[in-house]
Amino acid sequence: MAAVKSQPTRIVIVGGGYVGMYTALGLQSKLRSGEASVTVVDPQPHMTYQPFLPEAAAGSIEPRHVVAPLRKVLKRCHVVTGRATKIEHASKTVTVETADGHIETLEYDVLVSALGSVARTLPIPGLAERGIGVKTIGEAIYIRNHVLSRLDQASSTDDPELRKRLLSFVVIGGGYAGIETLAELEDMSRYAMRYYSNLEPEDMNWVLVEATGRIMPEVSAKMGVYTVQQLEKRGITVFLDTRVKSLEGGHVVLDDGTEFDSDTVIWTAGVKANPVLRNTDLPLDERGRVRCTAKLQVEGLPGVWSAGDCSAVPDLSRTEEDPNATCSPSAQHAVRQAKQLVKNIVAVQRGKEPQDYVHKYAGSVAGLGLYKGVADVYGIKLKGFVAWFMHRSYHVSRMPTFNRKFRVVVDWTLALVSGREIVALGQINNPKAEFDYATKS
């Protein structure tokens, strides 16, 4: 009698970002043929390399090169372009709303929750209407076009109040996402200003608002102070220990009494776990993150794994100072957790023991515009050009696939030789306008 061939294990990964894509990438190379099938679900057809979003917004990198196409990279996986709307572990199913709008139910044997995070917002009047985040490539493209088109509008108006409003740019939140976005955009706008005969860089009002007493908690306090000094030298106004009270109608009101008008409000004040997790029967902590063990297994649910921004993974490198410490939401942890996830999933699949995830946060590197940066890695503190070079080298080394690394380096080289691109392609926000005009005239 012929032996009955066992069915391959069905592994479903929800989220194709850092954790999701790197886990799928590892599994497709480690799993033997017929051992398991891997399905990746993400509403975007690509993984976004988020640390490069500020440079994409500033035009130093072509936006398409900051994303890795999932179907091209994950050739041995099944990619579903859709949004998971529900996970029911009791029935081992994931409900997905696919790109064409129909609802699909995926059954799994092994689940990886890699749903990441969304912007953490506050009930500030006007924020929802006026604010924009920096989490997606679409936002980066929009912000670039929006900022550059403010310069075009400011140069063509005779109204001094309107000009002031158009040239006021506010970034709220002083973590690395906020600081890099602010610094890169200010640098780009300053460069662009040389091509506007009636505008001066001093006409711009770049403002950072941070609720705590320091910026960039990822680097030492000393480096945070240095970064503030560098930003202030460039004419950027930094408000520390300050909260935004209202943004209604683009009128910015701070809790120290400062008020001004601005057409550009960028919100980078932290992240929270993906809210879709509330529509699952996975165990969540008080911050809405999936409760995990240090082995990246979801507490009490064999066969379910979780990592990255959406997860509360114990930080074993800090248990002495705080027994309840969990890993911070960062690419640094996400990439390493994905590597451990691959090892653990394969180990369990083959009847072996999974291992703990242990990584001591190494510090951070941040770009502050062309040739400017700050780095604090393994206690080594670097500033200026060296830190900027380190920021670029580190991130390009982390960029997935040789293809993307190569394209990013070519972008930088081109910008070095031919200068920054300063054109606003604002039309992409209203692509039908020209054709509508043609059909009506």
Ligand SMILES: Cc1cc2nc3c(=O)[nH]c(=O)nc-3n(C[C@H](O)[C@H](O)[C@H](O)COP(=O)(O)OP(=O)(O)OC[C@H]3O[C@@H](n4cnc5c(N)ncnc54)[C@H](O)[C@@H]3O)c2cc1C
């Ligand atoms: C501007 C910026 C700069 C940063 N710079 C740094 C840095 O310098 N260093 C550093 O360590 N970290 C940095 N980070 C943080 C880092 O990018 C994140 O910590 C990392 O991306 C987390 O990985 P993740 O896989 O958990 O989430 P993500 O990479 O965000 O992936 C989550 C994925 O889930 C998908 N998804 C969302 N909803 C659903 C759904 N319902 N169904 C299916 N899929 C869904 C998303 O489309 C996304 O692809 C930065 C972040 C930003 C925004």
